[in-house]
Amino acid sequence: MAYEPQFYPGATSVAENRRKHMSGDVEKLREISDDDLTTVLGHRAPGTDYPSTHPPLAEMGEPECSIRELVEPTAGAKAGDRVRYVQFVDSMYNAPSTPYFRSYNAAINFRGVDPGTLSGRQVVEARERDMEAIAKFQLETEMTCPALASLRGATVHGHSLRLQEDGVMFDMLERTVLENGQIMAVKDQVGRPIDKKVDMGKPMSDEEAAKRTTIYRVDNVAYRDDAEVIEWVHRVFDQRTKYGFQPL
């Protein structure tokens, strides 16, 4: 019988969503074109070639190495792309994803990535075209609500603040604005104005966000409501405590 990874315990909607984010089996909700994505990331002009830091691997004459033969390089590594980053910020008010689950998603489902998990933001470094593939995947699927999550390379502090009156996460640099029910990006991820507005999609309703979130909250699905999760967390703590206990 083939092994099926289980990813995360629990019977609640939050546990189910956590499993979805980790497995990459998420629903696609919107479309963002490659040029639009490049514009909001702000690393290069849309339509231009990927700058490279070394020649394509095929031209480099790599040394004989069994590991190199075994591991297929990613598209970005093969072409010699620069390493670039994408950084997400997710609101604490029922945003669909959280830094940990974005990192799980990147590390489990993509190769050649370096996810960095912080309390309020999550950064992925990778070869440029590999990074863009992850950013596109996470932005287009239910992992992101454009009102409750956004791309922020700097000044990320809105994640822990109350939402604005219009239900959008506060952004000191106002990189996105709510226009006619759509979230439009007017600046790139570090706050430089961009030439044309980029449609990031429609915000989720409060009910939809509560249904799709991976955050346990007492005003939605409380952590202690999930008996199986509690049981496994207790087990992990219990076993690692006993493992660390080494009497003389």
Add this chain to the structure above:
Amino acid sequence: MTETSSDNGNPIQIEIFPSRLVRPETAKELLTEISNLDGIIRAFIQGPRLPTQVPYGPAKGSVVNHPSREHIQIGDTDIELSVLVGRIRLEIEDEDVKENLREVCERVLPFGFEFREGLFIQKKQTVSDYAKRGPGADPKLLGLYDPKSKVDNITVLNSEESEA
């Protein structure tokens, strides 16, 4: 060191904490209604800062143009909002004013709010206050300004009435 405003009678301090960060239009409506109430001694608004320029990162120095950084008109006074209103702390004269204040909030804030009584504005001069303003400082300004701030962002409303 000096007499404070709180030594005159026994004023009550109130904090209004909206469930959402308030838009400038709602803030204007709320502040106008509050300024029309009798018995408000002093108030201050607090919230996340809205900078005019990007403070750090690759875009440092770029103009932000935050739409919520607006000038609002309260009575005859023009105030530039440099924060998105997150909470309002007030010193009021008595319990009657408190109920009027609660009514205003219920009318103006559609998304709910917390309304609490406590000690939110300092009653005594700190060492920094004393160093900055000296012994003759106006007790009404106590707790309303940041001693380290280089800009004066205190606005006096209804000054004619208070002088009368």
